[in-house]
Amino acid sequence: MPKMGSFLLLFFFFFIFPVFVQSQNTRFIFEGFNGAANNLTLELEASIMINPGGVLRLTDKSNKVIGRAFYNKPIQMIDKTSSPNASSFSTSFVFEIVPPSSSSGGYGLAFLLAPSRQLPGAEPVVAPPLNVSNLPRPPQEKISTISTSYDGKTVALISSLCVVTVLLMGLMGYFLLHIREEDSEVLEDWEMDCPHRFRYKDLYVATNGFKESEVIGTGGFGSVYKGVLSTNGSEVAVKKITRNSHQGMREFAAEIESLGRLRHKNLVHLLGWCKKKNDLLLVYEYIPNGSLDSLLFKPKNGFMLNWEQRFNIIKGIASGLLYLHEEWEQVVIHRDVKSSNVLIDAELKARLGDFGLARLYDHGGMSHTTSVVGTIGYIAPELTRTGKASASSDVFAFGILLLELATGRRPIDSSDFLLVEWVQDCQQLAQILDTADPSLNSSYSVEEMELALSLGLICSHQRKEVRPTMRQVMRYLNGDDILPFVDDWGSADYSQQGSEFGSRTFQISDGTFKTSHRSHHSYSSTEFSSSSIYSGG
Incomplete structure (x- = not known):
């Protein structure tokens, strides 16, 4: 009788029971149990499986079960008339124990001879050998087990695959590390304290990998790309500046950190920046209508700004x-006020941008700039002598820009045309309205046009002490004050300024150096220009 342990076990029992009893010479053999149900008594979980071959199954897959099988016919083991001792016998049997795939439970099997269907002790006997080839095979259960025996070829294959996998993983790790080092953004000390820092990969995605098709402007410092941030879907302008010997990255970044806090409805807002190797990326809000220069001189679809x-x-x-x-x-x-650095938003309002040349100092202090930067036509005369930018030099450039808007002409159209002198000549002839932009077809307020032209001349006066402050300019434009009368327009000594241009060392932002002469006034100048944030819409 087999007995089940305390955990799930499955017994398959192949039974051959030859018994030799000397007194009775009794024999019986079971090579499978199909048709043997009359000779066996099955108890508890024991059963005979018809397929395959009549296997006697003592237990199933249930937990904590027992199965018993007894041979029905009694066998006389003791003949008291001939011998007081039990007859000798021999037996042999085959069984298979199939434990569950995940269990540490016990299991067991017991063979016994008993005078009744109880559990008395039993003694071993000797029996002839079984013909194992005649025994039925037990069914194969679908049990998840891992085989631990492999032939030589399998072991070699597995070993080779392991080696190849390790090598591939090593190569992949090397390349990933190499790429990460290539793309890593090593932070300098100044970057730790600068807010609004963008990740390079976000700007790379926003601009489609800085594709040429996304370029919306170029200048001396680099190109400007239109981008869309994946984080919030907002449109931005990304200016890519290459580090060079003329502009120290630390100095430039320190200024940008301060300028990033500027907030005014008429300024282009710097949203943030990012540094990668030799590139400094500045992120601005995107202004849809592009620059004032483009709208004035290169309008699209016949669009024209009215007065x-x-x-x-x-x-x-x-x-x-x-x-x-x-x-x-x-x-x-600002140091670079000009039409290409004025952007026009969706409501056609002005937004002054590109602070790449800007300088800061405390109120009541003085500027310490010593280099001449800017764009020809907008540079105040005193800059050529002192190199010191001031609020007054910004006012001069604003005056030129004011004349540009009123007349529709550039500050210098050719080697023999200077806008400010032309308007001044017409004013002295009492014909200042003749300089008004003809494309306006006289559709303007005469009072406002005269104010704009006269104020433009005062702001761009050769002597800076004559120029008003921007607070005074606002009062004139709003009609709060009347323009002062200026009877001495004078003229700057351009010959002397030209000589100083030739003898000084200048910061040239776009790499060009050009000298032009105007015969009537002996005008000599150096042409150099900073970049605009972007020049086209």
Whole structure:
């Protein structure tokens, strides 16, 4: 009788029971148990499986079960008349124990001879050998087990695959580490304290990998790309500046950190920056209509700014400069006020941008700049002598820009045309309205046009002490004050300034150096220009 342990076990029992009893010479053999049900008594979980071959199964897959099988016919083991001792016998049997796949439970099997269907002790006997080939095979259960025996070829294959896998993983790790080092953004000390820092990969995705098709402007410092941030879907302009010997990254970044806090409705907002190797990326809000220069001189689809729009743009630029010069926590000198650095938003309002050349100093202090930077036509005469930028030099450039908006002409159209002198000549002939932009078809307020032209001349006066402050400019534009009368327009000694241009060392932002001469006034200048944030819409 087999007995089940305390955990799930499955017994398959192949039974051959030859018994030799000397007194009775009794024999019986079971090679499978199909048709043997009459000779066996099955108890508890024991059963005969018809397929395959009549296997006697003592237990199933249930937990904590027992099965018993007894041979029905009694066998006389003791003949008291002939011998007081039990007859000798021999037996042999085959069984298979199939434990569950995940169990540490016990299991057991007992063979016994008993005078009744109880559990008395039993004694071993000797029996002839079994013919194992005649025994039925037990069914194969679908049990998840891991074989631990492999032939030589399998072991070699597995070993080779392991080696190849390890090598591939090593190579992959090396390349990933190499790529990570290539793309890593090593932070310098100044970056730790700068807010609004973008991740390079976010800007790379936003600009489609800085594709040429996304370029919306170029300049001396680099190119500007339109981008869309995946984080919030907002449109941005990403300016990619390459580090060079003329501009120290630490110095430039320190200024940007301060300028990043500028907030005014007439300024382009710097949203943040990012540094990768030799590139500094500046992220600005995107202004859809592009630069004032493009709208004035390269309009698309026949679009033209009317006088009301132009006058509002003049006021917007003046308001932005007043904020920079007097209303922010420090004095900010822009140093590159020009039409290509004025952007026009969706509501056709002016937004002064590109602070790459800007300098800051405390209120009541003085600028310490010693190099001449800017764009020809907008540079105040005193800069060629001292190299010191000031709020007054920004006012000079604003005056030129004001004349540009009113006349529709560039500061220098050719080697023999200077806008400020042309307007001044017409004013002295009492014909100042003849300089008004003809494309306006006289559709303008005469009072506002005369104000704009006259104020432009005063702001761009050769002597800086004559020029008004931006606060005074705002009062003139708003009609709060009347323009002062200026009877001595004078003229700067351009010959002397030209000589100084030739003898000084200048910071040239776009790499060009060009000298032009105007015979009538002996005008000599150096042509150099900074980049605009972006010049096209």
